[in-house]
Amino acid sequence: MSTPPAAPCAFTLGPSLLFCPGSMPERFGKAAARADAVIIDLEDAVAAVDKPAARIDVARALDVGAAAGAAEHDSEPALDPATTLVRLNAGDPEELEADLQALDDAGVRHVVVPKAADVAVLDRLHAAMPQAGLIPQIERPDGVLAASALAAHPAVEALFWGTEDMTAALGGTTSRAPDGALRGALQHIRHIVLITAAAHGIAAVDATSTELRSRPRLAADAEEAWASGFAAKACIHPDQVEPIRRAYMPAPADVERAKALLAAVPSEPAAFRFRGEMVDAPVVAQARRVLARYDAGREHHEGRGRRRRDSDEAE
Numbered sequence: 001m002s003t004p005p006a007a008p009c010a011f012t013l014g015p016s017l018l019f020c021p022g023s024m025p026e027r028f029g030k031a032a033a034r035a036d037a038v039i040i041d042l043e044d045a046v047a048a049v050d051k052p053a054a055r056i057d058v059a060r061a062l063d064v065g066a067a068a069g070a071a072e073h074d075s076e077p078a079l080d081p082a083t084t085l086v087r088l089n090a091g092d093p094e095e096l097e098a099d100l101q102a103l104d105d106a107g108v109r110h111v112v113v114p115k116a117a118d119v120a121v122l123d124r125l126h127a128a129m130p131q132a133g134l135i136p137q138i139e140r141p142d143g144v145l146a147a148s149a150l151a152a153h154p155a156v157e158a159l160f161w162g163t164e165d166m167t168a169a170l171g172g173t174t175s176r177a178p179d180g181a182l183r184g185a186l187q188h189i190r191h192i193v194l195i196t197a198a199a200h201g202i203a204a205v206d207a208t209s210t211e212l213r214s215r216p217r218l219a220a221d222a223e224e225a226w227a228s229g230f231a232a233k234a235c236i237h238p239d240q241v242e243p244i245r246r247a248y249m250p251a252p253a254d255v256e257r258a259k260a261l262l263a264a265v266p267s268e269p270a271a272f273r274f275r276g277e278m279v280d281a282p283v284v285a286q287a288r289r290v291l292a293r294y295d296a297g298r299e300h301h302e303g304r305g306r307r308r309r310d311s312d313e314a315e
Contacts, residue, residue: 011157011158011202011203011231011232012296013036013037013083013085013110013232014036014037014205014231014232014233014248015036015222015226015231015232015233015244015245015247015248016035016036016037016232016233016235016240016241016244016245016248017035017036017037017038017039017085017205017232017233017234017235018031018034018035018037018038018039018234018235018236018238018240018241019038019039019041019045019087019208019234019235019236020032020038020039020040020041020045021040021041021045021046021054022040022041022042022045022046022051022054022055022057022058022086023045023046023047023050023051023053023054023057025057025058025060025061025077026077028040028061028077028078028079029077029078029079030238031238032079032080032083032084034238034241035235035238035241036083036232036241036245037083037084037085037110037232038079038083038084038085039085039086039087039112039234040058040061040079040084040085040086040087041087042054042055042058042086042087042088042089042099043087043088043089043090043091043114044114051089051095051098052098055098055099055102055103056102057077058079058086058102058103058106059102059103059105059106060076060077061076061077061078061079062079062081062084062103062106062107062108063105063106063107064076064077064078064079065078065079065080065081065084066080066081066107081106081107081108081109082109084108084109084110085110085111085112085135086103086108086110086111086112087111087112087113087114087137088100088111088112088113088114088125089114090113090114090115090116090121090125091114091115096121096124100125100128100129103129104128107131108129108131108132109131109132109133110132110133110135110157111125111129111132111133111134111135112135112137112160113125113134113135113136113137114137114139114162114165115137115139115140115143115165116136116137116138116139116143116146116150117138117140117142117143117145117146117150118146119146119149119150119153122134122136122150122153122155122156123153125155126153126154126155130155132155133155133156133157133158134153134155134156134157135156135157135158135159135160135205136150136151136153136156136159136160137160137161137162138150138159138160138161138162138166138189138193139161139162139165139166139169140165140166140169141166141169141170144189144192144193147159147192147193147196148196148199148200151196151197151199151200151202152200156200156202157202157203158197158202158203158204158205158231158232159193159196159197159202159203159204159205160193160204160205160207160234161189161190161193161205161206161207162207162208163175163182163186163207163208163210164210166186166189167183167186170185172185175210176211180211180214180217190206190207194228194229194230198229203230203231203232204229204230204231205230205231205232205233205234206221206222206225206230206232206233206234207233207234208233208234208235208236209221209235209236209240210236212236212237212239212240215243218240218243218244219243219246219247221233222243222244222246222247222248223247225247226247226248226293233248245297248293248297249293249294249297250290250291250293250294250297254290255290255291255294257275257287258287258288258290258291258294259291260274260275261274261279261283261284261287262284262287262288262291264279265284
């Protein structure tokens with residue numbers, strides 16, 4: 001009987017990770033409530049002149065969220081550190097140091113490291129924020145070549161990648177073909193990120209889609225990401241959250257099959273017949289992941305229902 005593939009680490013953020021500019025604190029609570037986790041961006045989404053104020057706002061919102069124990073607060077913006085990722089200015093040493101100073105006591109638990117390529121930057125971040133899991137975002141060719149070294153860092157909890165910076169760095173003009181599919185080079189890089197993350201036993205996060213008009217394309221991208229093994233998918237607009245969640249929620253037929261398959265597993269490890277096909281350990285592992293994703297999605301929806309009821313009662 002073959003050995004099942006190594007399962008990714010327990011990455012509980014997702015499946016929808018919604019970007020929100022760090023310079024817009026008025027949107028923090030809404031973004032956090034809408035998605036499974038929010039990526040507060042202090043890098044590309046914030047103009048240089050606005051970065052000092054954004055750092056203060058993000059640090060304050062994390063402090064309030066930690067004190068309140070939730071991602072919302074009655075009087076001022078709040079962010080739950082458990083479900084907040086902060087994207088720092090990792091590509092600019094001076095801006096990065098300013099980020100670290102401003103967030104020193106903010107209890108940041110998850111850090112997105114954009115344009116990641118240098119393990120020394122991860123060392124610096126881990127030394128400054130030993131409590132935080134690091135998520136290198138591979139957005140340049142040198143990051144692709146360094147992917148394995150980045151994934152091997154002990155503080156790294158996932159690999160992430162980006163399309164538009166990568167397209168520019170490759171000398172390309174568009175990330176997608178006329179039919180909406182990713183260009184071949186980007187598909188190759190996406191696969192490298194997924195395979196590298198799996199080889200190191202960590203999660204992989206799929207890139208955003210900048211196309212806001214095509215729901216079918218986003219749904220197809222998200223379904224492919226879930227089926228291929230990406231633990232989560234990032235998005236840039238609240239309207240993209242639900243299509244991602246739906247794509248990551250296994251269909252009833254898939255849930256029924258997974259339950260029946262697991263119920264048929266023999267007491268002694270061995271390959272066995274199930275509904276006309278031979279099944280062994282890797283297929284059993286896939287069935288377990290389908291049920292784990294189903295249970296996680298169901299718990300999320302039940303949690304949202306409880307929060308809505310509590311809110312209605314409070315009113």
